Amino acid sequence: MSRSEDIRAAALELFTRRGYETTTMSDIGDAVGMRGPSLYKHVASKQDLLAGIMLGTMRNLLALHRAAIATAEDPVARLRRATEAHVRFHARHRMEAFVGNREIRSLSEPHRTDVLALRAEYETGFRDLIAAGVTAGAFRVPSVRLASYAILDLGMGVAAWYREDGELDEDTLVWYYGDLALRLAGADPAP
Incomplete structure (x- = not known):
């Protein structure tokens, strides 16, 4: 290092x-x-350290999201892959997730605006996936925005409780949360 x-x-x-x-x-x-x-x-400063951590975290999440959905066309597969990447990141980077959620209030401008813009872009990525699935008839939700928030909250919650030596291994956790995301989006259950 x-x-x-x-x-x-x-x-x-x-x-x-x-x-x-x-x-x-x-x-x-x-x-x-x-x-x-x-x-x-x-x-240069403690503020620059915080901004670097938070901006880096959001850029990593966006890159993982783009990579996850790039390999699929089907709305169901795309949402599952995006959710799995989201959950896996939060399981592996708990401190970044914790600081990113708790310390947004501590960022000064222009860092706060920059981080909030990246967060909005990330949420929009999930919202667009769900909206595309609704348009294709794969998802049924009363609110695309609410479904995207719920799915994002699932992953962020993982950072608070998940431990490698816990009840579920990471791959099982990721698969299970992918299923939960599809249910939240109103996908037809798998046969």
Whole structure:
């Protein structure tokens, strides 16, 4: 890992455990064995660290979403693959998900607007998948927007409780949540 990656990892862990507001640059420096002046050679500010974590998380989610749906045309398969990618990311990147959800309030402009725009784009991707499925007759929902929010909440909730050594392995969890997403979208149950 590079020094910048070490600093990012330490900041992420501290923001998760202590919160952004109570974490200081000195805390981050201590976590990586650096004093303030040396730390500032790698990062401009605590705010830049938070923004980098949150923007990186959203960009990763968008890239995974695009890759997941690129290999299918069928609306049911596309929604399943998008949901599986969403859930898998949240199972593997719990700290990023936690910080991304809790610390949006701590972002200053223009970072807050940038992160919110990426979040809106991500949600729109799910909404568009569901709307396409409704148009194709594969899904039946009273509200496309509500269905997309419910599916996104499923994945985000995984970050709060999932553990690798828990009751379900990651692949089983991902498959099960894919089924739940299809039910939320009103897909016909599999035979």
